[in-house]
Amino acid sequence: LDRAAQTLCYVLSNRIIFYEAIRVRQPGLPKLAIPPRIADGEAAYKHFQRRFQQAVEATGDYEPLFHPQEQKDWAGPLIFRSPGALDAWRAVLRSVEGYNLRTVPHDVVGKIFQRLISPEERHKFGQHFTHEDVVDVINAFCIRRPDAVVLDPSCGSGSFLVRAYHRKAWLSEQPSAAPGEGRYHKSHQELLQEIFGCDIALFPAHLATLNLAARQIEKEENYPLIARRNFFDVDRGQPFCQVPGARVGKHREMRDVPVPEFHAIVGNPPYVRQELIPRRDQRAPVSQTKEYLQQLVSDAWPGLELSGRSDLHCYFWPAACRFLRDNGHFGFLTSSSWLDVEYGFPLQAWILCHFKLIAIIESTDEPWFEAARVKTCATILQRCRDEAKRMDNKVRFVRLKKPLAEILGERPNGDESARQRAADELRKLIEGTSKDYSDENLRIIVKSQRDLWDEGVAAARVIEGRKHAQPEMVSDGHRQRMSDYGGGKWGRYLRAPDFFFEIMREFGRQFVKLGEIAEVRSGVRSGCDGFFMPHDVTQWALSECPDPLSFKSRFGCRRDEVAACKLKIVKAGDGSVHPIESEYLAPEVHSLMVIDRPV
Known part of the structure; x- marks a missing residue:
């Protein structure tokens, strides 16, 4: 519940900053202030929705970002209901108003969105920030032409997509990429129509949309092709996503975007260990179960x-390809x-x-x-x-x-x-x-x-x-x-x-x-590494409890026997600590991350 509340706060914060960035180019838009007469969360939420609707109507754009006509949104007003929430949001609005976003470059506005969420929170959301250098190298291998259609099937906040945007723009300006004489510069709208992203989580998908749209805030028809869905549900027979199309009155009809053939597929799929992938007999959506994923890639x-x-990333390879x-x-x-x-x-x-x-x-x-x-x-x-x-x-x-x-x-x-x-x-x-x-x-x-x-x-x-x-x-x-x-x-x-x-x-x-001169077979697999592969915490235990009585009370053995290396204190996979005779232990490697030379 706490994580859901934080997600809603992050999303609203992004919309506020994006609104202010648009307002400097649309002077007719009113300030985002919460009037004193508003005293409850429901009224505050409706007030923001009205302002966001005004932004959509003034620009003729950005409906996918603001979602002013969200239906059945019971969770949105919750962020205003706790005691003191309205005053806190009023303070946020006053703080944002103090910045002159007219002087802020477009790419910096995009970085503001990315930094609203801390590294610790990104980890909680399952998102790992991928440094631009390695992203650029991967994109250099995969994106070879300015008209390349690019997909990131697990786009997160959009690191690969934003760098793909810049690479395609740069390629379009190279003499060798020009369709005729001279150089050809791809427009913002052309670039967005060739970059596809997907993420199952609301906030990362929202952030990716904002990061791409922020490349050129003043442009019309600013619709990044980001699908907020389970990528394993994507199929050629269904639209990849929907974006606003022709205008009907004050609103636009939604237009289906088909799944194309991609020139490049790039990304950093989520790292989820196999034990955490649900099975069919567990309570989980069918398309997220291990059996469904295995059948999907086998059919393809x-x-x-x-x-x-x-691990989960293994299924992304064949599913994306x-x-x-x-x-x-x-x-x-x-x-x-x-x-x-x-x-x-x-x-x-x-x-x-x-x-x-x-x-x-x-x-x-x-x-x-x-x-x-x-x-x-x-x-x-x-x-x-x-x-x-x-x-x-x-x-x-x-x-x-x-x-x-x-x-x-x-x-x-x-x-x-x-x-x-x-x-x-x-x-x-x-x-x-x-x-x-x-x-x-x-x-x-x-x-x-x-x-x-x-x-x-x-x-x-x-x-x-x-x-x-x-x-x-x-x-x-x-x-x-x-x-x-x-x-x-x-x-x-x-x-x-x-x-x-x-x-x-x-x-x-x-x-x-070796297999040509001897029989090679698998060793014993316990299926319980947490029990059979404990961590040696002897030195920590000795420094933690210098007193013999407290040591014995805490660890169940004499301190002098541990200090003499007759016994070791080990930490099992469930976090519990136990004494065990040294002769029954052997060193092993828990992770390649701790190895820097041959052993």
Whole structure:
């Protein structure tokens, strides 16, 4: 309930600032003040709605942002009902009035919206701020032309979409992009009609709409194509979203926007562990259940069967690529775990069977999310139906040794051209590398896509005991089937030390895979990591309780035995602490985030 109330406050705050930004260009609009006669929440809410309706009528625009005619909105008035709420909102309005938004650049107004919500609250809403540098690099790989139609299926506050807006505008001004002689500058309306975003949550979708509309506040027909819905419900047979169309009286009729074929799909899908994805027998909308998601991707891509242990982001890949045109590009920033774990193997097979894997980029020097809890990587794909071209493709595994900002170099604040050129230069360096390369900024390991496929097929034969089985063949000698692929440990191409590759280049032919000379099988899976993988909190316990009596009372054992390392104090997954004999414990790695060297 508290989070819902905060969301409503954030949304109203955004509308207030947007109203004031419009008012400096529409002097006839009245100030947003709450008259003294208004003494209850219902009246205050209706007062704001009337003002927002006036803004829509004065501009002929912005109805999707203000929603002045919302029906059955029982929650809106709640933010005015608590004692002192009206006085607090009056103070907010006086504060906003003190700023001269006429002198504020449009892009700064957009940043105001983004900063209204703190990093802590963004985390609560499931939104992670993605730094513009990594967004620009992903967009540079995926958005190659000014008329590219772009989709972010989980757009959040719109980081990828806003940067896509700027990239497309910049591309349209390049001489090579001009449809005729001279340069061609795409209008604000043209750019908005080629950028699509979707988010299931109200506030992020609202924020993305505002961030895009704020690029040119004074323009008419300012309708960002943002759908506030579950992306897994999006289908070609239904409109992607609705925007105002022809004017009828004081209002506009809503116009359906169909789902197009996209040139580029980019984004940072939500990271939700598989345990938190509801099942069909739990109380949840059907289209958010694990069974529905598995069936959706299987129907869209026959042969693809994602594991029940897949994190939520894994379903976004195939679901989004249903709408990617041939030769279109795809770029996601996600957890890196799919590179090496079993639930990622079907995703690998799907990639190799339908795409050119252009590059996988990971940084060892910086997290790409604030308060990152997992390693992240950027994956770049290109849709390709030609198996021979896929097999011959060179895959670049890129390890960044420095912060991305240092690699991109100095770019004056506000110089959009410098930002785009720097991202393009890094893209060209990566794509132009045809053999292993390393310098002080990055390391690139180059593998053919055929090698990745062959390694995965060989792994399947060894693990499943099919050493003598032959994959189905066709006349050209190749026939890819996802079921033939076992899996690959792709993370080693990003994280293995240099000497590993030196040894393999020199002596690789003399090595054999362990599975070829010994039986390889899975170890014991407890299904209860919280119990079997506790955290050692011995040092914390000793410093917390220096007194022997209080130590024994709190932890159930003698302090001197713990200090002598006969016992350890461990913290289980449920947060409880327990003493256990040291001989029964062994060190283990909880997360790759704590590893900075081979172990």
